[in-house]
Amino acid sequence: METSYIVRIIVYVFSWFILLAYIILRILLPILSPSRKPSPAEIQAVIDSIPGLPFLTVTPHDSTECSVCLAEFSESTDLLLRRLPCLHVFHAICIDTWFRQRLTCPFCRSELPPSSSEVHVSVI
Numbered sequence: 001m002e003t004s005y006i007v008r009i010i011v012y013v014f015s016w017f018i019l020l021a022y023i024i025l026r027i028l029l030p031i032l033s034p035s036r037k038p039s040p041a042e043i044q045a046v047i048d049s050i051p052g053l054p055f056l057t058v059t060p061h062d063s064t065e066c067s068v069c070l071a072e073f074s075e076s077t078d079l080l081l082r083r084l085p086c087l088h089v090f091h092a093i094c095i096d097t098w099f100r101q102r103l104t105c106p107f108c109r110s111e112l113p114p115s116s117s118e119v120h121v122s123v124i
Contacts, residue, residue, distance in 0.1 A: 052080035067107045068094035086110045
């Protein structure tokens with residue numbers, strides 16, 4: 001047998017292995033372990049654990065726009081903001097609507113359990 005023939009067989013088998021792994025991870029895994037929609041009590045517990053902030057409390061280190069509605073934070077609107085435990089800031093009305101579908105940060109996807117009242121800050 002030629003070595004090029006053996007190499008082609010190895011590449012062919014490896015390609016099918018990669019395709020099978022992709023199918024298992026991307027298609028079957030979400031079906032087997034679907035994400036659970038939060039209950040109204042869990043949603044309210046998370047919303048109650050994160051106080052509303054006025055615009056003046058936003059620091060220069062914070063984002064300048066809400067990642068949910070993509071509107072910039074401004075002093076001219078009277079919308080409250082919420083700073084999540086991961087330190088990302090959003091309009092309160094936007095993040096409350098987001099929480100009705102999933103209890104994660106829209107920006108970094110960190111999970112927000114109902115008892116999350118601690119803020120963990122890492123110093124770089």
